[in-house]
Amino acid sequence: MKIVIVGGVAGGATAATRIRRMDESAEIIMLERGEHASYSNCSLPYYLSDVVEDSSKLLVMSEEKFLDQYNIDVRTLNEVIEIDRDQKRVMVKDLTSGETYEESYDKLIVSPGAKPIMPKSIGGIAMPHVFSLRNVTDIRKIEGYIDENDVKHVTIVGGGFIGLEVAENLVERGTQVALIEAQNLVMAPFDYDMVQILHKTLHDNGVDLKVNTALERVEKDRVKFSDGNSLHTDMVIMAIGVAPETELASQAGLEIGRTGGIKVDARYRTSDEEIYAIGDAIEVTHMLTGESTRLALAGPAQRQARTVADDIFGGEAFEALVTGTSVVRVFDYNAASTGLNEKMATAFGADYGTVHVIPPDKVGLMPDSHPMHFKLLFDKHSEKVLGAQAIGKGNADKRIDVIATLIKMKGTIKDLKNLELAYSPMHGTAKDVVNVAGLAAENILKGDLAQVPVSKVRELVESGAYIVDVREEKEYAAGHLNGAHNIPLSKLRERMDEIPEDVPVFLHCRTGQRSYNAFRLLSNKGVGNIKNISGGYLGISFFEYFNDLVEKRSPIADSYNFN
Amino acid sequence: MKIVIVGGVAGGATAATRIRRMDESAEIIMLERGEHASYSNCSLPYYLSDVVEDSSKLLVMSEEKFLDQYNIDVRTLNEVIEIDRDQKRVMVKDLTSGETYEESYDKLIVSPGAKPIMPKSIGGIAMPHVFSLRNVTDIRKIEGYIDENDVKHVTIVGGGFIGLEVAENLVERGTQVALIEAQNLVMAPFDYDMVQILHKTLHDNGVDLKVNTALERVEKDRVKFSDGNSLHTDMVIMAIGVAPETELASQAGLEIGRTGGIKVDARYRTSDEEIYAIGDAIEVTHMLTGESTRLALAGPAQRQARTVADDIFGGEAFEALVTGTSVVRVFDYNAASTGLNEKMATAFGADYGTVHVIPPDKVGLMPDSHPMHFKLLFDKHSEKVLGAQAIGKGNADKRIDVIATLIKMKGTIKDLKNLELAYSPMHGTAKDVVNVAGLAAENILKGDLAQVPVSKVRELVESGAYIVDVREEKEYAAGHLNGAHNIPLSKLRERMDEIPEDVPVFLHCRTGQRSYNAFRLLSNKGVGNIKNISGGYLGISFFEYFNDLVEKRSPIADSYNFN
Structure with a gap:
């Protein structure tokens, strides 16, 4: 059995080693276009600060280790440029010598990943101070450019995982950072109300965050936005997202899905039964919606790789539906x-x-x-x-x-x-x-609680709604919502007559615990038209941090006080 | 509806506040024998170090707050001394005045907790320098005794949660600590192989750990063990376990279960339908075995309290079967x-x-x-x-x-x-x-892997089994198992002829990852009689830390090296 793998990072490397564990005699060839196979791509941004001091540590497994420990033939700087499905062989270009050669396969595993999106419509995007980040070579280039050009200010375009992690590590390094995001929020996996905490954190750590801001043109020492504004900067890092690498698969006539990823079945076979595809280049099925989606995450890629190895060697293989679980540190x-x-x-x-x-x-x-x-x-x-x-x-x-x-x-x-x-x-x-x-x-x-989200609070305040802040007097005095009435929970029973009966009443405390008690108290007393403000004063403070809804801007207290 | 609650800590306090949220008109009386209701009993040990500086912070809710925020009548230093089930009333002793009075109830909730076991068979256990730890009063006494008597050395008896947490906090404080445990291991929720890590950690942090050691007698400045040994000490803290407080329930004729806890049904009703029991004093059902057990944990007590409140007010109530989840920090x-x-x-x-x-x-x-x-x-x-x-x-x-x-x-x-x-x-x-x-x-x-646990390694070594250490040469040189043969995974293919075919072969690396690869390699090559040592050299090193099985005692490396 001869197995050829296209791409040597998360999915490819996992498939290769798993196959070796299942079959000692299989011939396994892993072809990687880049300089390195099996690097920790998720750790790349941490090389920009002191967290990862030596970029060679980003390399998880060397070609020698693949050979010595696994008897796997890894060839970096070898690009598969064509798949000949009829003959079951791939055409490979040795990027060092420039020569091409053929390699036959019994099973082909395509794991080419996804590449950073670099829209040609953005003027100046090909300039030498514009970078993207995908692999060890890229991060070394970025690091080198910062050092050699004494870069003081970097503009990061895109507020996803990579954008935020690069921003954090550049700030740690002492670089000034602007973060540009075309949407109204960074980190799309979060809702607008939650993400305000991250917006404030970025702001508090000196990141010049600009949401609702689209990059139009890069110039030598400046970025220009579609709203007419611009910013002086020394360097640009593009991180607006990734696109699945599907050219090779497309050219070979493999089916591409609606989302733009390579289409696979429940065993990760493409439309050609002898060819599997895994990783960031494919489309997967979301467990909760049943819909096709794409997911550029290492964990699912590794699971897919194992499934493919199991399928080739007759084990039970089945698709793991995805839920899209992720985490990011932001300062x-x-x-x-x-x-x-x-x-x-x-x-x-x-x-x-x-x-x-x-x-x-x-x-x-x-x-x-x-x-x-x-x-x-x-x-x-x-x-x-x-x-x-x-x-x-x-x-x-x-x-x-x-x-x-x-x-x-x-x-x-x-x-x-x-x-x-x-x-x-x-x-x-x-x-x-x-x-x-x-x-x-x-x-x-x-039905023991009714609520409105913090995103509705501005509307409530502006419409003159009756809002009751049930925190203690001293908490209210330190900062409160414009126009909110203060009736502490501890005095609510004796001051119940202050609660109007003819208009809707909205309750909040600091986190929602005391206002829930207040809600139950009023509800049990027969007061009907009440709602809790979900998220409480803490949530409101984050949501309206950059605005003027909160009277006497008090610091958003971090320590927890039992109510 | 008049509800009387016996005991004002985790279970009692949760039941009281939940009931208030469900019914504003209920009369709720919570009777607590001790000085304080609603304290953070799990945080008590942290008062001995600097983690909790002020013991008043251990008090979660004051009687005033219970009254102001919840309209709950909390009476500390009020002990329920008798339940009159026929008349549905309790007899209460006011411990301050010494007077007794009656309180009727519609529903009674018994949440008296569990008390430290202080075996009378241990001589000298009633001496003034012997303490136990249950509440804020106890921890203040312990702290006071250490200060006033310039205590240098404390003997803790019992290696459960409380024993370990007290040991850690005393060490942090600068006190010398001996920890005595009658069983062969501390922290009974763990197996013997895993707990060796904790034994070593205690040892590394200066705790004089003595397992398999039973306390026989306390003297003025000494503790004596049943094996004839003894230890100079200034103070003794008993933490060998807790016993459910069932006297009140027993006297009232409520059924006591096989495990010694109060017997309850799936809605936490005792054998008297008007009386509920919750918390450390009851027996619960283990989800996996279906058997009755006891569990002195705050989380389950709070869930039981909510269930009882729901049951009283007609909500859907059902028993949450327990799995016994817990965590402890040990240095x-x-x-x-x-x-x-x-x-x-x-x-x-x-x-x-x-x-x-x-x-x-x-x-x-x-x-x-x-x-x-x-x-x-x-x-x-x-x-x-x-x-x-x-x-x-x-x-x-x-x-x-x-x-x-x-x-x-x-x-x-x-x-x-x-x-x-x-x-x-x-x-x-x-x-x-x-x-x-x-x-x-x-x-x-x-069947892709067969293994033996680290606990069998001594037997293997002593019987002359053929053990192969597949780590690299330099790792082997830095310390290895007596008599283990070193064939690095990276050379296993070329050195396969060194693997004997007529005797069982046992493989290990550092953590098990490389030896799993070696196992698969040999197995795929047709070598039949092989097993992996589960836990690897790291596991062996912990397991045999206090022994001589490992040649050249190397420090147990903490950093992870990808294999």
Whole structure:
């Protein structure tokens, strides 16, 4: 059995080693166009700061190790330029010698990845101070250019994973950074309300963040935007997204899916049964929507690789449907998400509910306890969990991993609230953040709580709605929402007559815990027209941080006070 | 509706506030024997170091707050001394005045907790320098005694959660600590092989750990053990376990279960329908064994409290079966577990398999990447996950939370290996630790790997078994198992003739990854009688740390090197 693999990073390298473990006699040839196979592409940005000091450490496995440990023939700087499906062979170009040669295969695995999008419509994009980031060669070029040209200011175009990680590492390095994003928010896996925390964090760390700003033209020392504004800069890094590498597959007549990725079946076979495709170049199926999507993530690529190896050697192989779980560090915040967000749930037509809770990530009296901002989406009918977003200084990834597991197992709100998770004061709270979200969602489903999101608060204030802030007087005095009335929860029973009966009333406290108690109190007393502001004063403060809705701009307190 | 609650900590306080949210008119009286209601009992040990500086911070809710925010009548230093079930009233003793009074109830919720076990058979246990730890009053007494008597050395008896946390906080404070444990290991939720990491950590941090050592007698400045040895000490803290507080329930004729806890039904009703019982005093049902057990944990107590409140007010209430998830910090290690360990699985009669993997908790080139020691138990027939233990410097709790969720959802090895978890180099690896365990377990189930545990290595060495260390020469030179032959994986193909065919061969590398590759290589070449040593050299080094099985004692390397 002779197996040829196109592409030597996450998917390709995993497929190669797994195949070797399954069959000692197979001939395995892995062809990689770039200088290196098997590098840690997710770690590339960390070379720009001191986190990864030596770029050679980014290389996970050398060609020698592939040969010595696995008897795998890895050829870097060897580009597959054509697939001859009839003859079952590939045409390879040795990029060092310029010569071409043929290699036959019994099975071909295509794992070419995805390339940074560099729109030709942007003027000046081919200039020498414009870079993109895909591999070790790229990051060495970027590092070299910064050093050699004494770069003081970098403009990063695109606020996704790579854009944010590059921004953070450049700031750590001492470089000034502007981050340009054409949409109204960075990090599209998050909803607009949650992502405000990241916007503020970027701002607080000195990143010149410009959302709703499209790059029109790059000049020698300047970037110009479509709104007419411009910015002086020494260097541009393009990170607006990636496009699947499908040329080779297209030319060979392999089917391309609706999303632009290579189409595969449940065993990752392309339209040619002898050719598999895996990784960032293919389209996958979303578990919750059943729709085709693309996902440029290392974990799924590795799982696909194993599935392919199993399929070739007669093991049980099946597609792992994706949920799109991910995490990013943005300075001192961790931001993780899984499943559907509101945009996706709306597009899918789900009848969903949300909760937005902000419990402490550890027991409040532990010194490094911080609020965890947690948003949960659930199906109102099946009560199944659909997605979650967590942002905080503590373990956002831990909470999202639990939700990702629950979604995979088709868990409901009832399952979530009853999860028995590891607790000690150093690690969490007796009711973990995710349990709290489950309990809050149960309250919504039972009708024990009605709410409006923080995104509606401006409208409420401007329309003169009756808003009650149930925090204590001193908290209110330190900063509050314009026009909010202060009736502390502790005095609500004696001051109930101040609650109007003829207009809708909106309640909030700091995180939502006390206002939930206030809601229940008023509701049990027969007050009908009340709603909680989900996300509380903390959520409002983040959402309206760059605006003027909050009177007396107080710092957004980080420490958790038990209500 | 008048509701009386006996006990004002986790279970009682949660029940009280939940009831208030469900019914504004209910009369709620919470009677607590101790000085304080609603304190963070899990945080008590941290008052002995600087982590919690002010003991008043341990108090979560004051009586005033209960009244102001919830209209709940909390009476501390009020002990319920009798339940009159016929008349539906309790007799209460005001411990301040010494007077008794009656309080009627419609529903009674008993949440008295569990008390430290202080065996009268131990001589001198009533001496004034012998303490136990249950509440804020206790920790203040301990702190006061240490200060006033200039205590230099403390003997802690019992290596469970409280014993370990007290030991750590005393060491942080600068106190010398001896930790005495009658069993052969601390932290019974862990198996003997895994717990060696904690034994070494305690030892490395200066704790004088004595396992297999039973306390016989306390003297003025000395503790004596049943083996005849003794130890000079200034103070003794008893932490050998807790016993459910069942006297009140017993006297009232409520049924007590086989395990010694108060017996309840699926809605936490005792044998009297008007009386509920929750928290550490009851017995609960284990999800995996279906057997009654006891669990002194805050999370389950809070869930039980909510269930009771729901049941009283007509909501849907049902028992949450327990899996026993927990976590403890032991100096720089985090140790978490869930579900069944080997002792429990054996007692239950499960036909289970195990894997012991040691992947890095983050991408290896990130500066704070550490090995995560991870042991998984699974049912060999249903392939369901039964339990897991994780110990490492990184997020052990995160990995165990995922497994706890999977167990709750009745997940299998296949589900585990396919979980799509949050990955960035700062947060994990593309295949997370738990995925790796799932893949390893699949290999075992498929017969792609056979193994022996580290606990068998001594027997192998002493019987002269043929052991092959497949690490590189320089790793072998830095320290290896007595008598192990070194054939690096990278040279195994050319040196295959050195592998004997007539005797069993045992393979190991550092963590198990390279030896798995070696196993597959030999197996695919037709070598039949081979087994992997699960846990690898790292596992062997921990297991035999206090012994002489490892030649040239090398430090147990912490950094992860990709194989």
